[in-house]
Amino acid sequence: MNSSKKINVNIPVEIQNNIDAGNYSINGSLVRDKLGRIVCHLKSLEAEEDQYFSPNIFVSIQNYAITSVSIVSNKLQNELKKIRDDNKLITKKLDRLLANQANALISSITNFEEHFNNLRSGSSLTNQRETFATGTKAASELAAHIPSYIDEYLGNIQVYHRDSTYDGEKYSDFLERDSKYRPKITKSNFSNFADSEARYFICAFLNIINNINILSLCFDSKVYSGYEDNLQQVRTFAVDLIMKVVEGLEGDIDIFAMSYRSNSNGYYFPLKNIDSLLKCVNYDIHSLINREFSKDTEYYYDENRIKSMYEILRIINDIDNLLNRKDQLSEINLNGLTELNQIKKITFENN
Known part of the structure; x- marks a missing residue:
């Protein structure tokens, strides 16, 4: 089951489990590891308020995809x-x-x-x-x-x-x-x-x-x-x-x-x-x-x-x-x- 964050993206359960365990955190549009290092950017997965499509469909993290809600x-x-x-x-x-x-x-x-x-x-x-x-x-x-x-x-x-x-x-x-x-x-x-x-x-x-x-x-x-x-x-x-x-x-x-x-x-x-x-x-x-x-x-x-x-x-x-x-x-x-x-x-x- 996928969950959604305020940035409004789809997060696979495997990545969500890592977030819940404190291995990853989402700050704004950035995903960081427990050491504070940037793992990936999520900005490209969001469509602007007046638009219908995001610039990207997904970003990869550990062979899993965090995906746009506007696929x-x-x-x-x-x-x-x-x-x-x-x-x-x-x-x-x-x-x-x-x-x-x-x-x-x-x-x-x-x-x-x-x-x-x-x-x-x-x-x-x-x-x-x-x-x-x-x-x-x-x-x-x-x-x-x-x-x-x-x-x-x-x-x-x-x-x-x-x-x-x-x-x-x-x-x-x-x-x-x-x-x-x-x-x-x-x-x-x-x-x-x-x-x-x-x-x-x-x-x-x-x-x-x-x-x-x-x-x-x-x-x-x-x-x-x-x-x-x-x-x-x-x-x-x-x-x-x-x-x-x-x-x-x-x-x-x-x-x-x-x-x-x-x-x-x-x-x-x-x-x-x-x-x-x-x-x-x-x-x-x-x-x-x-x-x-x-x-x-x-x-x-x-x-x-x-x-x-x-x-x-x-x-x-x-x-x-x-x-x-x-x-x-x-x-x-x-x-x-x-x-x-x-x-x-x-x-x-x-x-």
């Missing part, structure tokens, strides 16, 4: 199910082609989840091969169609320019104008990316690609062959999107100017997680420091644009955590690794 992200799977159950995916707002495509993708997602959950519970109604096949099919379909939903999200942003009406113009309509005569966009109103179909399908993809990799590790002692390439592909989609959100659309101000230029009362809105953001968009901190952000009497602040940026950044960080798992596993020989048996026992109760 499989129950948190993400439950959130995705709740979105579907609450009918928050309003596919009728999409055009007919995208709506039909969305319904087919949702069917593939739920089909894999049912197989995977049945396998985890030890049901005889499915097996690892069938579950793996439904997962790889769903993952490949999602990776192929995610760009369509990102375009749909961007196309529905309301933009304003010298020729637009008071209510503005959809960005998709703006792009249909002759590129030679498009006016400069002076303002945009984003919708919250967290409420979009694009976000749902990206998160569903991450959930599936992680779970089929765990299947591959537990039942084939290999990293899933398409794991890294698929993650890198979707990461590219996400980075391209956050660049548009940060830089602005067709002449609109960038997110740094929107946040740091002050209004008539001298107020501004500093960005959180600035180091992570700058690294993601490849923007130099010194260039930001050297910019001048003056007061603006026609100041506007798009809160949904800020929220969208943070949500996309969170997704990119989760993808990087999943890629880091592959890096960890690539450094060791997985054949006959006893730690994988522990992960299998934790994840698939009766297999």
Whole structure:
């Protein structure tokens, strides 16, 4: 029986016995022996509060594995199910082609989840091969169609320019104008990316690609062959999107100017997680420091644009955590690794 510490990791009973006997102690994220020497670090096994996946699956100690509680992200799977159950995916707002495509993708997602959950519970109604096949099919379909939903999200942003009406113009309509005569966009109103179909399908993809990799590790002692390439592909989609959100659309101000230029009362809105953001968009901190952000009497602040940026950044960080798992596993020989048996026992109760 595994026990859990406040750092929220799974500790095998053999290691727990050594902790109870005083041979090991856990201080914060460090495991120390009775002489105070550091035995291992546990920080990489924890997902940040706003993320779904930890950077590593396990750390080894005496041929046993202290494992992450997010080997499989129950948190993400439950959130995705709740979105579907609450009918928050309003596919009728999409055009007919995208709506039909969305319904087919949702069917593939739920089909894999049912197989995977049945396998985890030890049901005889499915097996690892069938579950793996439904997962790889769903993952490949999602990776192929995610760009369509990102375009749909961007196309529905309301933009304003010298020729637009008071209510503005959809960005998709703006792009249909002759590129030679498009006016400069002076303002945009984003919708919250967290409420979009694009976000749902990206998160569903991450959930599936992680779970089929765990299947591959537990039942084939290999990293899933398409794991890294698929993650890198979707990461590219996400980075391209956050660049548009940060830089602005067709002449609109960038997110740094929107946040740091002050209004008539001298107020501004500093960005959180600035180091992570700058690294993601490849923007130099010194260039930001050297910019001048003056007061603006026609100041506007798009809160949904800020929220969208943070949500996309969170997704990119989760993808990087999943890629880091592959890096960890690539450094060791997985054949006959006893730690994988522990992960299998934790994840698939009766297999």
